[in-house]
Amino acid sequence: xxxxxxxxxxxxxxxxxxxxxxxxxxxxxxxxxxxxxxxxxxxxxxxxxxxxxxxxxxxxxxxxxxxxxxxxxxxxxxxxxxxxxxxxxxxxxxxxxxxxxxxxxxxxxxxxxxxxxxxxxxxxxxxxxxxxxxxxxxxxxxxxxxxxxxxxxxxxxxxxxxxxxxxxxxxxxxxxxxxxxxxxxxxxxxxxxxxxxxxxxxxxxxxxxxxxxxxxxxxxxxxxxxxxxxxxxxxxxxxxxxxxxxxxxxxxxxxxxxxxxxxxxxxxxxxxxxxxxxxxxxxxxxxxxxxxxxxxxxxxxxxxxxxxxxxxxxxxxxxxxx
Numbered sequence: 001x002x003x004x005x006x007x008x009x010x011x012x013x014x015x016x017x018x019x020x021x022x023x024x025x026x027x028x029x030x031x032x033x034x035x036x037x038x039x040x041x042x043x044x045x046x047x048x049x050x051x052x053x054x055x056x057x058x059x060x061x062x063x064x065x066x067x068x069x070x071x072x073x074x075x076x077x078x079x080x081x082x083x084x085x086x087x088x089x090x091x092x093x094x095x096x097x098x099x100x101x102x103x104x105x106x107x108x109x110x111x112x113x114x115x116x117x118x119x120x121x122x123x124x125x126x127x128x129x130x131x132x133x134x135x136x137x138x139x140x141x142x143x144x145x146x147x148x149x150x151x152x153x154x155x156x157x158x159x160x161x162x163x164x165x166x167x168x169x170x171x172x173x174x175x176x177x178x179x180x181x182x183x184x185x186x187x188x189x190x191x192x193x194x195x196x197x198x199x200x201x202x203x204x205x206x207x208x209x210x211x212x213x214x215x216x217x218x219x220x221x222x223x224x225x226x227x228x229x230x231x232x233x234x235x236x237x238x239x240x241x242x243x244x245x246x247x248x249x250x251x252x253x254x255x256x257x258x259x260x261x262x263x264x265x266x267x268x269x270x271x272x273x274x275x276x277x278x279x280x281x282x283x284x285x286x287x288x289x290x291x292x293x294x295x296x297x298x299x300x301x302x303x304x305x306x307x308x309x310x311x312x313x314x315x316x317x318x319x320x321x322x
Contacts, residue, residue, distance in 0.1 A: 008106050015110055022113045084141070085125050086157060087132025101131035133161055250282050 016022060023032045023042060035042055108123035124141035131137065250256050259279040262269045273279040 008103065012106065012110075015113060019113050022109075027109075084121075085129055087128040087130075089132040089161070091132065093131050093133055097130045101127040101134065101137070104130065105137060244285065247282065247285050250278060253278060255279075256282055 020042075022028065023035075032042060104123050104127035108120045108127065111117075111120040111123060121141055124137055128134070128137045128141065251260075256278055259273050259276065260282065263273070263283075270283070273283075
């Protein structure tokens with residue numbers, strides 16, 4: 001006999017001594033029946049607690065939310081879908097590869113009996129890579145994956161390779177859960193796209209409002225005359241006034257602005273500036289712009305037609321008479 005197989009058999013017998021409940025697994029039902037036929041005293045199986053290789057779920061499985069679907073965590077823990085190696089089914093599986101795959105399967109079964117389902121999945125994955133054409137390996141790994149979607153994919157592969165009633169029953173159990181997960185993912189993706197569209201429309205709306213606000217600010221006049229809103233042609237007159245470079249240059253002179261402010265506050269003060277050419281030049285220009293000499297008929301009644309009303313020029317101010 002093959003010494004390696006004898007060694008594996010010894011390990012299996014030791015496992016049965018420590019954990020006789022292993023005989024209750026469906027895969028070993030044939031072995032259990034054979035032992036009974038020999039008159040062996042097989043322990044009566046005890047009800048097993050829910051384990052990770054069970055496909056049953058509780059009554060709370062119908063609860064869904066926008067972001068998650070709740071299943072029985074004690075049966076199958078919620079985890080991201082694992083990227084399990086499905087093996088290359090195009091390779092030629094030799095007898096040596098089959099033997100090595102069987103060894104990995106036995107090690108995986110031992111891990112499963114110890115409750116190490118992660119280790120069992122890893123070993124079954126190694127067995128699948130050695131013999132990807134074994135539907136049994138895919139079916140057994142599917143029962144221990146701990147993820148509905150990955151288990152469904154593994155069982156589909158198992159049935160594609162070789163139909164078995166065991167794999168068919170298992171996939172029937174998890175198919176409704178897989179369908180719910182698929183529908184939930186589609187709903188979640190739809191809501192995510194709708195949210196992105198809403199955010200995009202909001203950004204466009206805000207950008208449009210900002211452009212309109214900036215355009216309104218650009219169109220605002222740079223100066224304002226209190227009380228002049230009802231004076232016909234006032235906006236046009238001041239637009240022409242402040243397009244005069246010579247006048248604008250004179251206005252920047254502190255001496256001229258001081259005199260102009262004083263005259264605005266006290267029209268009688270204009271007499272003291274009659275001999276000041278810079279100040280009088282500005283006054284004459286404004287009289288000519290707004291019409292009429294000799295204190296003519298400019299709005300407001302100031303000596304040169306700007307009386308009483310406060311006068312605000314670009315970056316300058318002239319307080320009104322209080």
